[in-house]
Amino acid sequence: MTRAPLPGISDYDWHDSSAGIVYLAPVPQTGNWHVHVTWLADGQTRDLTPIDGVHARLLARSAAHPGNLYVALSDDEVVTGDVYRVDPETGARLLVREEDSEGSYLAGTDLTPLVVQRFVAGGFSWAVLDADASWRDIGHVGPEDALGTVLDGFSADGAYAFLRDSRGGETIGLVRLSLADAGSEVLARDPDADIARIIYDPRSGVPIAYAVEDSRRRWTALTADAALALERLALLAPGDLDILDQSSDGRYWLIAFDSSDAPPAYFLYDRNSRAASPIGLTRPVWTDLPTVAQRPVTILNRDGTKLVGYLSLPPERKIDDTGKPDKLSPLVLVVHGGPWDRDRFGFAPVHQWLASRGYAVLSVNYRGSIGFGKSFVAAADGAWGTAVVDDLIDAARWAVKQKIAKEDRLALLGGAFGGYGALMAMARAADSFACAVSLAPPVDLIDFVKRIPASTPPLYHLFRARVGDPATARGRTMLSAQSPRAQVAAIGGAVLLAGGGRDPLVPLASLTAFADRLAARQVDIAEIHFPDEGHGLARNANTRAFFAAAEVFLGRCLDGRVEPVTADDIAGTSLAVKRGGVLMP
Missing domain, CATH: 3.40.50.1820 (Alpha/Beta hydrolase fold, catalytic domain)
Structure with a gap:
């Protein structure tokens, strides 16, 4: 359906109409990425951000303008950049916010809420945009938790953020963060393994199930309806269940079962009728081997x-x-x-x-x-x-x-x-x-760590903190010996x-x-x-x-x-x- 230069397509999703795929693709020999749409009916592809020298990021969908997307454009991937609302069908862009500060945006539908994540000395902080157009701090993550903490989603009403968060615990838990007062509550944490996947109700944006992985993937429901679905799916096929996507009303789930001796098998599961329709295998050639x-x-x-x-x-x-x-x-x-x-x-x-x-x-x-x-x-x-x-x-x-x-x-x-x-x-x-x-x-290792550019703060600080810092004598000695x-x-x-x-x-x-x-x-x-x-x-x-x-x-x-x-x-x-x-x- 799509073609893109190496290293290939990143961060893709369906258009609201289900008639096309929206995705990030690299701009050859620049290091930048642009947002594209490919329409399934005729295979036509449009670059939605066809501006030389810019780096584009997908931010959010629009409910007020169905089918439209919000994208951020900047000349540096560690700068927030200007935010545009883009119509994939016409390619029209409308500037809705101008900003040029260090960090990256995280956003809910129609940019409600809008959060900026800024990198600070091996960790990062979050700030939310208030009604008076000022930024207000809502949290900080230190270097020891930077690998295990991520803002994963927002409630539909914009009141809460949901985190996979290792702060305050040994493993990564599911945490609800109030954007009004920055108060937090741990909703779930497994004592032995990190929470790896969270499934949300697409209408409310509230978590309904999560999975941890130690030797195998294990799902836990957070609602009665999700528990019924997981019980039914446990009997459907061998292998470890993965919930990949769902319809906008939450009725249909796209699921897969990962087995060790066969390629993943995909199904469309109807939560109303509790029926699953097989879709196929990712690598059908293996069925004959x-x-x-x-x-x-x-x-x-x-x-x-x-x-x-x-x-x-x-x-x-x-x-x-x-x-x-x-x-x-x-x-x-x-x-x-x-x-x-x-x-x-x-x-x-x-x-x-x-x-x-x-x-x-x-x-x-x-x-x-x-x-x-x-x-x-x-x-x-x-x-x-x-x-x-x-x-x-x-x-x-x-x-x-x-x-x-x-x-x-x-x-x-x-x-x-x-x-x-x-x-x-x-x-x-x-x-x-x-x-x-x-x-x-x-x-x-000295040369390797030096080659990680300061223009990518998360990796730059991560490697120096966790592998060794070639700027110090101790770091150079350790890196050389290893x-x-x-x-x-x-x-x-x-x-x-x-x-x-x-x-x-x-x-x-x-x-x-x-x-x-x-x-x-x-x-x-x-x-x-x-x-x-x-x-x-x-x-x-x-x-x-x-x-x-x-x-x-x-x-x-x-x-x-x-x-x-x-x-x-x-x-x-x-x-x-x-x-x-x-x-x-």
């Missing part, structure tokens, strides 16, 4: 901290009543990025791919992963290359101890932070891992290193210099470049080629199955093999 089940596991690290992970086994393995396989398998530990992200239960194509090649596959939520409380996140502060990496090592050793993995056939695979973690695990436990696949890893470039002498085994030519955070020159030093030590190093990619892979052709290279590399290292690479597998890719003779025909 053999898949394996993924199961949640709990791993105790060396400090006694519980780590939630997910394990998939090759299809040829038989499992006994205790969950143990009949034979050992080579293991690939897949490391998620972030680190402020997480692995979840559900269909994981990377797990399916690796299991089909004969590998046991393990993903683990190491310390620093989100979803398990703010102390779990904070445990990674200043410890990227130490405590966090120890969790990866402990997870692999757990798989050996549990008679799942072959001790001499352990590998790691990850991108960005995941690639960094893979390299550091190779250094901290060189005798444990045979090889690692590392995409876009920050091999020099950089892979400082651990070259300790790295053993084989390494496949990959990077993008347009990566603003990890330049190819730094990866090549790192690879040179590994090669000088006779490390088995392969290096591949994607000149047209940034910090990660956006083009499908490059993603396919990367995984083809990884498959050949892992097959050589772990003796797994390898599908022969054909010209079609690498058609359209920009991949360039710099060293190591990896795979390409």
Whole structure:
């Protein structure tokens, strides 16, 4: 339905008429984003903010002017900017507010209420616009809670804001904030896991249900009607329920069920008749392919901290009543990025791919992963290359101890932070891992943190507070010691290193210099470049080629199955093999 330049479409929603999709798309080679609409009937697309040099943000819908939207336009993404009401059908824009101050807007329908969020020394504050056109402070969030607190929605009458808020508790709770007097009330908080999703009544704007995720997603209703719906849906299909969207009157819910051995199945649920109509699967091609089940596991690290992970086994393995396989398998530990992200239960194509090649596959939520409380996140502060990496090592050793993995056939695979973690695990436990696949890893943390621009205050302060500050002697010492470039002498085994030519955070020159030093030590190093990619892979052709290279590399290292690479597998890719003779025909 839509097409946009890389890195693709962001922040999309239906037009009020349901006849089109409104979304943010990047303006090539500028770093700016514009608001677009694509009409489904004829595929016509209109740039609703066609002004050179501006950065656009979607703010709110209009009830007083049905179909209209409010957008903010500025010449800097950290400035509030001027607010316009836009008619997607005609493209007409009407200026409704002029402002040019640091921060970003959060708004209810017809800009009622209008809140500004300003970034302050690693945290942020909120202020609401009063009737006399003055801003009034309604809250402050410190650095320790900045990762876990977000203003999530407003009541329809503009009286309340609803927050996912970690202040005053260990986990992220659901909090109601009065915009009249800034008083707050905790509506819900789970003792073990963060609230990850909140569903609102579309008419009142009041929360009706929330979900937490520890090893699996769990929903809790806040109203009797929502409880009835959740009870009915629990019987509808296997997997973890996700409530994705709803009609403007709340009658219809778009839902999905996430299973580990099949792609998500989508349904339209009618809350009045309690009937669900199947819509389809996201990846129907998988229905004709053999898949394996993924199961949640709990791993105790060396400090006694519980780590939630997910394990998939090759299809040829038989499992006994205790969950143990009949034979050992080579293991690939897949490391998620972030680190402020997480692995979840559900269909994981990377797990399916690796299991089909004969590998046991393990993903683990190491310390620093989100979803398990703010102390779990904070445990990674200043410890990227130490405590966090120890969790990866402990997870692999757990798989050996549990008679799942072959001790001499352990590998790691990850991108960005995941690639960094893979390299550091190779250094901290060189005798444990045979090889690692590392995409876009920050091999020099001092340079990496310096490259995060001050023009993006949330990230700028986040990395300096939680990873290390290169402006201080202590920070430089810590960042240097925890950089892979400082651990070259300790790295053993084989390494496949990959990077993008347009990566603003990890330049190819730094990866090549790192690879040179590994090669000088006779490390088995392969290096591949994607000149047209940034910090990660956006083009499908490059993603396919990367995984083809990884498959050949892992097959050589772990003796797994390898599908022969054909010209079609690498058609359209920009991949360039710099060293190591990896795979390409």
